[in-house]
Amino acid sequence: MHRVTLAPELSPVASIPREVVAVCFDVDATLVDYEASTRAGLRELLGTDDAWPEWCALTEAHYARYLAGQVDFDMMRRHRTKDFFACRGEHLCDGEVVRREERRAAAVRRAWKLFDDALPCLRALRALGMRLAAVTNAAGDHQRAKLGALGLESTFDAVLISGELGVAKPHRAIFRRACSVLGVRPAQAVHVGDRLDTDAEGARDAGLHGVWLDRSGCGALPHDAGISVIGRLAELPALLTRHAGGQLVAQTTAQWKPALVVD
Numbered sequence: 001m002h003r004v005t006l007a008p009e010l011s012p013v014a015s016i017p018r019e020v021v022a023v024c025f026d027v028d029a030t031l032v033d034y035e036a037s038t039r040a041g042l043r044e045l046l047g048t049d050d051a052w053p054e055w056c057a058l059t060e061a062h063y064a065r066y067l068a069g070q071v072d073f074d075m076m077r078r079h080r081t082k083d084f085f086a087c088r089g090e091h092l093c094d095g096e097v098v099r100r101e102e103r104r105a106a107a108v109r110r111a112w113k114l115f116d117d118a119l120p121c122l123r124a125l126r127a128l129g130m131r132l133a134a135v136t137n138a139a140g141d142h143q144r145a146k147l148g149a150l151g152l153e154s155t156f157d158a159v160l161i162s163g164e165l166g167v168a169k170p171h172r173a174i175f176r177r178a179c180s181v182l183g184v185r186p187a188q189a190v191h192v193g194d195r196l197d198t199d200a201e202g203a204r205d206a207g208l209h210g211v212w213l214d215r216s217g218c219g220a221l222p223h224d225a226g227i228s229v230i231g232r233l234a235e236l237p238a239l240l241t242r243h244a245g246g247q248l249v250a251q252t253t254a255q256w257k258p259a260l261v262v263d
C-alpha cells in the first residue's frame with residue numbers, strides 16, 4: 001500500500017470526518033497539469049509562452065461566459081483566441097481564428113499529462129477502499145477525450161461533467177449528484193481541487209468536506225473556513241487515514257455498485 005507522511009507545516013485546518021468513504025476530484029490543475037498543456041498551446045501559436053498571464057486572464061472571463069450558458073464550449077474557445085490576438089493588435093478573420101484555435105487545441109492535446117502525484121494518490125485511495133469520482137467543469141466530449149487519453153477512462157466510479165449535467169461547480173447540485181451516483185451521503189465524501197472557491201468552498205457548502213490543493217503554497221485561508229489544505233496529492237491518503245484512525249482501511253468497495261451511471 002502506498003503510504004505518505006503529512007508534512008507538519010501543511011496540517012489541515014479542518015478535520016476530515018471519520019465516516020468518509022468517497023473522494024471526488026477536480027480534473028484540470030488537480031490531476032492534469034493544465035498549465036503545461038496550455039503553455040504548449042501558446043508556444044504552438046507564438047513560439048513562446050510568455051503571454052501565459054494574459055491568456056489566463058482571458059480564460060477566466062471567457063470561461064465564466066461558458067459556464068453561465070452564454071456560449072458553447074467551442075465558440076468560447078474561438079472567441080478567446082480572437083480576443084487574445086486582438087489584444088496583441090492582430091485582428092483575425094473568422095477563418096483564421098478557426099485555424100489558429102485548431103492548431104492551439106491540437107498542441108494542447110499532445111501535451112496532456114498527469115501530475116506525477118496523481119496516479120499514486122488514486123491508487124492509494126483505491127487501496128483504502130475509497131469510491132472515486134471526477135467532478136469537472138468542461139464540455140463532456142472534451143473532458144472525456146482527455147480522461148481517455150490519460151488512461152483514466154475506467155479509473156472512476158463516476159464522472160460528472162458540467163457540460164453534460166447542465167450545472168457547474170461551485171453549485172451544490174453537482175456535488176450532491178456526485179454523492180448520489182457514488183451512493184454516499186455528502187458528509188461521507190471529500191472533494192479535492194485546485195480552486196478554493198469553485199472546488200473546496202463549493203464542496204463544503206454542499207455538505208462534503210472540501211480539500212483545497214494549493215500546489216503553490218501561496219494561498220491564504222481563514223482558520224474558520226472549514227476546509228483542509230494540502231500542497232500535493234501525495235498528502236491526501238495520509239490526511240484521510242490520520243483522521244479516520246485507520247478505520248478506512250477496513251472499508252471495501254467489493255459489495256458496492258454505483259447507484260447511477262452518468263455517461
Ligand SMILES: [Mg+2]
Pocket residue numbers: 026027028029030193194195
Ligand atoms: Mg481545476
